[in-house]
Amino acid sequence: MAKGDALGEFEYLVLLAVLRLQNDAYGMRVRREIAERTRRDVTIGAVYATLDRLEEKGLVAGTLSEPTAERGGRAKRSFRLTGAGITAVNRARRESESMLDGLRFPLPGGAR
């Protein structure tokens, strides 16, 4: 695996959010999904910058929909994982599980 192919932490979170949201994975839903599940204050700019990067890497693909009134007459772009995106998520999960294997949480002496 080339160095540039490795997923960053936030990229991994965005891919998981897209996976969770399935057909409804667009910028704001991805942002809300990550914010609610991780309790992080995520900006829409960070989500779009990451989606843009992931699309460039070929891990997600976007589809533009028709403008709607609830969005002030603007279109939205829904994303889905590509085959390479699914492979990348599986690999990241395997790596994470492998690193966690045998460790006990919460770690002694640390906050929960």
Add this chain to the structure above:
Amino acid sequence: MIVDPFRPPAAFRLLLHAAAGEGHLDLVAGDLHEEFVYLCERLGRGAGSRWYAAQVLRSIPQLLRLRIRSGELTYLLSAMASSAVPLLLLDRFWRFVYSQIPLKDGLDRAAGFLAADVAAVCLAAAISGAMAGSRRRAAMLSMAAAAGAGIGLWASVGSAPIFYAVAVLLAAPAGSVVGFAKWRGK
């Protein structure tokens, strides 16, 4: 006609328009609008507005980076260069021409030379404006062309009468807009 009861704060909408690139503006503005309405209904307009403002302000660095990556900066720089370079080249050329005429070196340039400068800037800006794919980009390119013309004037060696400077500064954006209106996408 759809009347929108919730409109995000105007200043931050403008800021978003300035920061977001063409490819992302509609998507980001639509997403923020949707969430803004949702928050206004749940928590009130004040909370919605504060959230909107914070999102716009904190998203500016990433939106600008996206703009650079999408190549918009290249367009702007080439629009600036399209006005500045002809001015500078012609300025050097006219100086050379004057230096060949005995007792003329160092004198102000003739009106015909200045008119040729204005025409060259106008034509170059029109070519650059013709490459704009949308009105928004055309507006940005015309501002960049005016900035480029300003740089060209500032860096010119010869002295410039005020009417000439005004004509050049107007010709660059006007040429860009005309180029877009006449030849866009061709």
